[in-house]
Amino acid sequence: MQKQVKALGKKIIGPTRLRAYRNKGIKGLLGLNDKKLRVGFIGCGTHALQNLYPALRYLDVELKAVCAKTESSAKRVGGLFGVRWYIDYHALLDKEEIDAVLVAVNGDMHASICQAAMEAGCHVFVEKPPARTLKEIKQLQETSKRTNKQLMVGFQKRFAPTYQKVKEHLDTESLGTPTLLRMQFIVGPQADDQDVLDSIGIHHIDLAQYFFGPIKNIKVENYSYNGQETYALLLRFENNALGTIHISSHQTWNQPNERVEVYGEKHSMIVDNMINLTLRKLTKERPGIPSLTNETRWQPNFSIPSDENQTLFLNGFVYELRHFIESILTSKPCTSNINDSHSTYQWIEYIQNNKRD
Incomplete structure (x- = not known):
């Protein structure tokens, strides 16, 4: 992700300049001392x-x-x-x-x-x-x-490269006025002393406000079974956009479990399992007419053993x-x-x- 960060009047390039970052260090790039x-x-x-x-x-x-x-x-x-x-x-x-x-x-x-x-x-x-x-x-x-x-x-999900790219498009309004946010996080059983909302789902409550701003109200539905929980949440944001969040610990950890869809009145973005990013642009083509320009996809190139292809980076831990x-x-x-x-x-x-x- 080619995100640029400005600090102290100097431009610092993000993930793609990791080698320079290593050589100079953050203080060197910021023009500070070497301590x-x-x-x-x-x-x-x-x-x-x-x-x-x-x-x-x-x-x-x-x-x-x-x-x-x-x-x-x-x-x-x-x-x-x-x-x-x-x-x-x-x-x-x-x-x-x-x-x-x-x-x-x-x-x-x-x-x-x-x-x-x-x-x-x-x-x-x-x-x-x-x-x-x-x-x-x-x-x-x-x-x-x-x-x-x-x-x-x-809340490291904020700093995952795919979610940072979504945030970048929202901040520049390239998707148009935000209209709908759909999120799901479906995982395996939690320990006896944990609630899936407090331990896992809280990331998406945070991420929802990071993307769309303050929440105005939430309608709650939940289902408790065998010591585990499933939640269906309907959100309205202060900007009047809507959102849904589905959170559950009634499934398994051994499957893709996370999906985020962001819709504006112009375009939309979808992130699957934090690593597959899709930008969908509105097309004027009639249904059934092939269009090769309305969708752009990105995913890590795992065949290349670079630092940025590691989970530590893709999940946002290094960046946070x-x-x-x-x-x-x-x-x-x-x-x-x-x-x-x-x-x-x-x-x-x-x-x-x-x-x-």
Whole structure:
């Protein structure tokens, strides 16, 4: 994706200039000094080790320390990266000279860790959910504002190249006035203590507002069976466009499970499973008359072993962390921040309060 980002009056090319990015680093491209951003990582679980730690090698950061709940995990991951390790995040924040922390632990702990990190003078990237209640999210908003520290929430789908391309077309109004948004995320069973809306579907509540703006109202239908949930949501946005979101944990993980369709009064875009992108333009041809110019398709070229063809990039993990770092370095508010999350969690709470028992 040929997205261009402007920062400090200079033009920085995105994914296609990854080699230049590696050679110069983000600070070099921004015209800043060569000192790397110092970070600590709180969390050593499966998601962190599969998707976040590996992304650090593409970023201009210096990992100083890690923290986990158990000594065995902390020691193992600390040894893997050759850094100091802790089992108490307060000790990491007190002893390490760091600029930011990345947080990916059990969601019940996120709010308290974020509060402590910002009070300690650190910018924070935290996986969703940043908190369990709207009251806690409000407290995080107030702390971020008072301490002047960035608090970014990990809604990485915003940063997937296909969804970034959709956002680009919406921002430039090349699709025309937005009219309809259709989303589905159909997955396999969730763990006993998880709700598919809170753990998975929340990405699409966030993505819907990222694309079409604030939601005005939502009508909720749901079906509960065998400990799993299916939701059908009808949305009206503040701009009067409509949307539908279908979310279910009644299927399997071993199938294509995600689809997003965006319609304007001129053209439309479709994203299948985050990697297949289609732009459909209106045609004046009569039905039944072949047209070779109304549809453009894109998908990754997996036969070429480039960095951008990896899941870390295609799912948005590298790009979301890069955005977090750029926001700190340029002192510009990050997108997907705690203020954005407040609206998303308001609607999650509304849906949960209005579903059938």
